[in-house]
Amino acid sequence: NAGVTQTPKFRILKIGQSMTLQCTQDMNHNYMYWYRQDPGMGLKLIYYSVGAGITDKGEVPNGYNVSRSTTEDFPLRLELAAPSQTSVYFCASRPRLAGGEDTQYFGPGTRLTVL
């Protein structure tokens, strides 16, 4: 299994541009997540999905949109990029385990700079 893959690895955007960060998992996990990681701030949840067709906001959803049309893919859309969106973005997935234990599997991240 490739696990969780993210593309691109790096991207520089100009203010006002849009882009989509891609995330794919091949583990047939129900749950998928998007986080952003800023220095000294830990991981903040942007959006998550509990299955195809179902998404919900996390802690910091403003300026982002998501969709989940398949189990495998969970793209994150940035509209009208702003410098405050400069960050490292991580996608993660986890299975729905009967015991409720939450082992999230993370992708390698996308480093985004907005200038």
Added chain:
Amino acid sequence: QQQVKQSPQSLIVQKGGIPIINCAYENTAFDYFPWYQQFPGKGPALLIAIRPDVSEKKEGRFTISFNKSAKQFSLHIMDSQPGDSATYFCAAFPRGANNLFFGTGTRLTVIP
């Protein structure tokens, strides 16, 4: 509001030392407490986890100590090695919820 408070922000120890990272929480609905390890340029990966019905869990050189009454838990790394240099995140998972709450991370450096 940070649901899981983590300290210290950074930590430097000599090889063989025992770094200790502390986390605290208020929400009594949390019932699963994982620690994640992140190397530079990589995504976090699960290191060890504990449920509040035990006070300690050990896996290799990594130990979680859990104090339910104080709502605190900590990670101890025995005989630390330079290869343990990474950022460590504590996290908490609320009963019946869908997502984790992460601490702010501790950057550990182990000096040879």
